[in-house]
Amino acid sequence: MITVKDLNFQYPNASNFAIKGIDFSIEKGEIFGFLGPSGSGKSTTQKILFKLLTGYSGAARIDGKEVSEWGKDLYEKIGVGFELPNHYLKLTALENLAFFKNFYAKTQDPMDLLDMVGLKKDANKKVGDFSKGMKMRLNFVRSFLHDPEILFLDEPTSGLDPVNSKVVKDIILDLKSKGKTIFITTHQMYDAEKLCDRVAFIVDGEIKAMDSPENLKIQHSNRSVEVLFRNSMEKEKFELDGLGQNKVFLDKLQANEIETIHSKEASLDDIFIQVTGKTLV
Amino acid sequence: MKKIVTLIHTDLRQIFRDKTLTVFLFAPVILIVFVRFFVPYMTDQYPIVGDHHGMILMFAGIQTAIMFGFIISFIILEEKDENVLQVIRVLPISPFYFILYRLIFATAFSAFGAFLMLNLGGIAYPGLLNSFLLSIQYGLTAPFITFIIATFAKNKVEGMAFFKGVDLVLLLPMLSFFIVGNMKYIFSIIPAFWTYRLFHASINNGNTAFYFIIGLTIYGIVISALFLQFKKRIFDR
Numbered sequence: 001m002i003t004v005k006d007l008n009f010q011y012p013n014a015s016n017f018a019i020k021g022i023d024f025s026i027e028k029g030e031i032f033g034f035l036g037p038s039g040s041g042k043s044t045t046q047k048i049l050f051k052l053l054t055g056y057s058g059a060a061r062i063d064g065k066e067v068s069e070w071g072k073d074l075y076e077k078i079g080v081g082f083e084l085p086n087h088y089l090k091l092t093a094l095e096n097l098a099f100f101k102n103f104y105a106k107t108q109d110p111m112d113l114l115d116m117v118g119l120k121k122d123a124n125k126k127v128g129d130f131s132k133g134m135k136m137r138l139n140f141v142r143s144f145l146h147d148p149e150i151l152f153l154d155e156p157t158s159g160l161d162p163v164n165s166k167v168v169k170d171i172i173l174d175l176k177s178k179g180k181t182i183f184i185t186t187h188q189m190y191d192a193e194k195l196c197d198r199v200a201f202i203v204d205g206e207i208k209a210m211d212s213p214e215n216l217k218i219q220h221s222n223r224s225v226e227v228l229f230r231n232s233m234e235k236e237k238f239e240l241d242g243l244g245q246n247k248v249f250l251d252k253l254q255a256n257e258i259e260t261i262h263s264k265e266a267s268l269d270d271i272f273i274q275v276t277g278k279t280l281v
Numbered sequence: 282m283k284k285i286v287t288l289i290h291t292d293l294r295q296i297f298r299d300k301t302l303t304v305f306l307f308a309p310v311i312l313i314v315f316v317r318f319f320v321p322y323m324t325d326q327y328p329i330v331g332d333h334h335g336m337i338l339m340f341a342g343i344q345t346a347i348m349f350g351f352i353i354s355f356i357i358l359e360e361k362d363e364n365v366l367q368v369i370r371v372l373p374i375s376p377f378y379f380i381l382y383r384l385i386f387a388t389a390f391s392a393f394g395a396f397l398m399l400n401l402g403g404i405a406y407p408g409l410l411n412s413f414l415l416s417i418q419y420g421l422t423a424p425f426i427t428f429i430i431a432t433f434a435k436n437k438v439e440g441m442a443f444f445k446g447v448d449l450v451l452l453l454p455m456l457s458f459f460i461v462g463n464m465k466y467i468f469s470i471i472p473a474f475w476t477y478r479l480f481h482a483s484i485n486n487g488n489t490a491f492y493f494i495i496g497l498t499i500y501g502i503v504i505s506a507l508f509l510q511f512k513k514r515i516f517d518r
Contacts, residue, residue: 050371075373086364090298091291102287103372126298142368 001150001181002026002049006058009048009205018044020205021058026183028149031176033196034185035268037278041205042185043083046152049183050080062150076105081143083154083185085135089128093119093138096127097145104146113141117167132159140168150181157191169195189268199268203276213268220274221265227252230259237264284374288382295356302352309345309394316341316402324404334404336455339480343451343473345398346391346419350426351444353387357431358440366515376516384424392420407483414493415483418476421500422451425472428507432514472500 002025009019019041026032034042047053048060051067051074060067062074087096097110114120117137127135136159144151156172157165172195176182186192192199193213200210209216223240229252238249240263252258266274296302320337324330330337357380360366369376396416399407407415426447434440454474457465458481468474475496482489 052367052370072373072375075371078371080368080371082364082367084364086368088291088295088365089359089363090295095291095294099287099291100368100372102284103374105373 001028001030001063002032002183003059003061003064004045004049007045007048007056007060008058009044009053009056012055016205018205019048019056022202022205022207024200024207024210026181028181029176029179030197031172031182031184031195033192033199034183034202035187035189035192035199035272036185036202037187040202042202043154044205045202046080046154046183046185050074050078050152076146077148078150078152079143079146079148081140081151081153081156083158085132085139087127087135087138090126092124092126093130093134094123096138097142100142101145107146108144110145113145114138116171117141118164133161133164136160137164137168140171144175144180148180150183151175153182153184155186155188156184157186157188165191189272193268201272201276203278209271209275216268216271217265220271224264226262226264228259228261230257233259284378285382288379289386292353292356292383292386295359296352299355302355305348305352308348309398312341312345313398313401316398316404320402320404335481335484336458338399338402338405339455339477340452341402342395342398342415342419342480343422343476344448345394346422347426347444347448347451349387349390349394350423351430353383353423354427354430354434354444355437355440357383357427358434358437361431361515362436370516380511384427387423387427388420391423392416395419405484407480411479411483411489414489415476415479418472418479418493418496418500421497421504422473422476424504425500425507426451428504428511432507432511470499470503472496472503475499 004022004024006021006023007019008017008021010017022041022045024032034045036042044053048056049062049067051070054068062070062078067074087093088099091099093114094110097113101107101110111120111123114123117140119134119137119141122130122134127138130138136156140153140156143153153172157168160168169191172182172184184192184195196213198210198212199216201208211219224237225240225243226235226237227249228235236248238246243249272278296306316338320330320334324334357366360369366376369379393416396412399412399415400409426444429447430440430443434443450471451473454468454471454477457468457474457477475492479489479492479496481487482492
């Protein structure tokens, strides 16, 4: 569905390349996550793919066709959710959606969309009176107002409280179950882990690692468990391999002296730091 | 057609929900009433005012026309401020459709406002045909002011300052009537210079066709240059 090969991009008047020869592809029905700190090239890559940035080298294809060759019909096929709210503040939420609806061939009912993200009761309120979280939810539903096949979401849970963040993530999973292809950028590792089939770590315009969250965790995990003993409240680490034959562990287990056992699998955060040497800020 | 109706409907909603823009929308009506009733009253009180009726109508015509340019530039400026232009760029229609419709809208309304001013002002009359020609040129001040404000102002506060500045620039060529000799052509790069000359020729039986054609050409060149700047700075970033 989306293919990127040896993609390079340099902003006008910039001395360095923002994107340096990256390769990846996204299959139909897949949720693909781009993880990286601010300024790593996540949004730039997306902007190339939805034609807000031109002048790249390499290949950036949607449905086998180079994005530079797509006309305006590309925007019937794709939906874009921006990182920052962008609405007509003097119009209500419903008026905003109704306005944009008129430019698409096929659309969904704006009220249903507002209802999905808990904005139905605020449908007739001016967007200028919305909180950032409400504006972000409106941004989110506007991105699939026209029921696109491919969705680009830039930090879709940014500025949302945990409840609304879960609502948005559930909708993204629901869209995937309907066969939509979704390309997310985020620096929320937890969200990426819950949502993405595959993730790519991008730093300074280069992809440093790419795989499913599970595989990345397996590849970079420490195969051990940490045990907290009940009486001493001391912690001890045991290797996972051969744990069933480890006499100290088995004795403590049989003596009912173990309070907790935690596997020491790496989080995506840990793996990101391990692979890139950078933190996600 | 449905898209145009949507745009008009949305823009009118935005205008009527903004006090400043609503005042600017009705300002031409207030100006016409002022010229029609207050200027004759002033002329009765101070007969010397009567010597300047042509200049007053020239001034009132340009003030009427620029109001619509201001309104449209502020709608675009707000879209720029709120990043709505980004959303417009990922719609299945060209963003220039938005711009073109608004420029036509602003030009038509400006021309109509100026036409009403010229015909209802009542203090000087350039004739019906010349009113049409003058209205076309007055109307073109709308895209002129729209492009300047929407391209160069960073926000609405700056936009207001730009509006006052551009208004002053558009009024400057009126000074040419007080300059003897070719020095008056120093203002000729400002499109409004040719509109004032056309107006002057209209009420003095001069060569209106000449000023109309030259003026139209200057407006065309200046507006094209401003459009290229707008495209480069707003859409090609």
